[in-house]
Amino acid sequence: MADIAFLLLIFFLVTTTIETDAGLDRMLPPIEPPDQDVVIKQKNIFTVNINKNGQLLVEEELMDLKNLRQAAKDFLDNGGDGTCNYCKGRNDDSSSDNPTKAIISLKNDRETKYATYITVQNELVGAYNDLRNREAQRLYGRDFTEMEAEYLNPETATEIRDDLKDKVKRIQDLFPQKLSEAETSTN
Amino acid sequence: MLKIPVSHSSRVPAVSTAALPDIVFMLLFFFMTVTTVKEQSLKIENTLPVATEIKKLERRDLVIDIHVGAPLSPYAETFGNEPQIQLNGKFARVSDVGPYILEKRASVPEHLRALITISLKVDQKARMGLVQDIKEVLREVHALKVNYTTYSAERPQSTP
Numbered sequence: 030m031a032d033i034a035f036l037l038l039i040f041f042l043v044t045t046t047i048e049t050d051a052g053l054d055r056m057l058p059p060i061e062p063p064d065q066d067v068v069i070k071q072k073n074i075f076t077v078n079i080n081k082n083g084q085l086l087v088e089e090e091l092m093d094l095k096n097l098r099q100a101a102k103d104f105l106d107n108g109g110d111g112t113c114n115y116c117k118g119r120n121d122d123s124s125s126d127n128p129t130k131a132i133i134s135l136k137n138d139r140e141t142k143y144a145t146y147i148t149v150q151n152e153l154v155g156a157y158n159d160l161r162n163r164e165a166q167r168l169y170g171r172d173f174t175e176m177e178a179e180y181l182n183p184e185t186a187t188e189i190r191d192d193l194k195d196k197v198k199r200i201q202d203l204f205p206q207k208l209s210e211a212e213t214s215t216n
Numbered sequence: 217m218l219k220i221p222v223s224h225s226s227r228v229p230a231v232s233t234a235a236l237p238d239i240v241f242m243l244l245f246f247f248m249t250v251t252t253v254k255e256q257s258l259k260i261e262n263t264l265p266v267a268t269e270i271k272k273l274e275r276r277d278l279v280i281d282i283h284v285g286a287p288l289s290p291y292a293e294t295f296g297n298e299p300q301i302q303l304n305g306k307f308a309r310v311s312d313v314g315p316y317i318l319e320k321r322a323s324v325p326e327h328l329r330a331l332i333t334i335s336l337k338v339d340q341k342a343r344m345g346l347v348q349d350i351k352e353v354l355r356e357v358h359a360l361k362v363n364y365t366t367y368s369a370e371r372p373q374s375t376p
Contacts, residue, residue, distance in 0.1 A: 030237050031237040031240055034237060034240040034241050034244055037244050038240055038244045041244065041247035041248055042247055044251060045250065045251045050273040050365050051270040051271060051273060051365070051368055052264075052267070052270050052271070052273065052335065052336075052363045052366045053267055053269065053363065053364045053366065054271050054361075055362050055363070055364065056360050056361060056362075057355050057360040057361075057362055058355065058360075059358070059360060060355045060358070137344045137348075138344065139343060139344055139345030139348065140344070141344040142340070142343065143338050143341070143347060144341070146344055147265040147340075147366060148265070148267070150267075150364065151267040151268060151269050154269040155268065155269045158269050177271075178271070178272070181272070181274060182272075210351070
């Protein structure tokens with residue numbers, strides 16, 4: 030009896046793969062064009078271009094990948110028009126007005142390697158997460174990423190999730206993730 | 217001082233193994249319940265890129281997978297070495313992606329359809345052109361929630 034059970038046990042042990050997939054969540058833009066044209070000031074757009082060799086052109090300048098996160102954070106956290114009371118940036122007039130207006134535009138070539146693209150996406154999401162963590166630490170004394178993971182986990186109790194929902198929403202509104210994936214350049 | 221009585225019989229009784237089958241059965245049932253039989257065998261290379269800022273995909277039943285990668289050697293003769301799309305265990309073209317998503321979505325209860333996530337499992341060596349084409353198709357069928365599935369940076373060696 031025990032032998033047969035052992036045999037089956039070993040079979041299932043070997044074949045088991047406990048799948049937990051994880052990755053970068055993104056929303057694609059809807060295909061319908063917006064009703065009216067939205068005018069966005071050039072200084073509120075942070076352009077990141079990846080060419081087919083994986084080189085980065087950030088705001089018309091060549092940049093190393095390791096500097097990208099800090100550059101994105103500086104841009105988002107700038108608070109140029111002084112309406113952002115939680116920003117700790119340089120208040121540079123030529124950079125973004127407010128985190129809620131700041132948009133990161135990511136463009137890539139058709140020949141760009143997928144791995145490069147993901148690494149860049151990762152750095153940009155990381156910039157948002159760093160800033161959100163900073164604000165969450167200031168307001169609630171814990172990291173935003175941790176709060177969000179707990180909120181999204183279906184095993185968390187309902188009352189805790191309701192409590193977290195407002196907090197997560199509030200932090201997200203302070204630094205809304207506006208990451209535009211523009212159409213790929215054809216050349 | 218308390219004296220612990222020491223039995224002087226030299227023979228220690230053997231540990232009873234009567235409960236062993238119970239324990240083994242318990243473990244067996246545990247593994248039987250958590251086991252997920254792989255839905256499809258991959259016919260393509262699928263080494264995902266690595267990222268750190270990742271979120272877990274909850275609700276497996278609301279996830280639609282799209283695999284992209286170069287065909288493995290037995291299929292390379294027929295399908296070439298360029299990255300291909302694999303849907304549900306079969307090679308597919310970009311134009312097949314839309315109908316596939318719609319078909320999968322139709323099998324999900326209506327109130328859950330908005331929560332469907334497309335998991336893009338793209339090999340790290342693939343080019344963005346193909347991924348871009350897939351993204352265009354996804355936009356056309358209004359499947360806007362995507363997840364670029366990656367390995368987490370802590371354990372880049374794990375296999376799917």
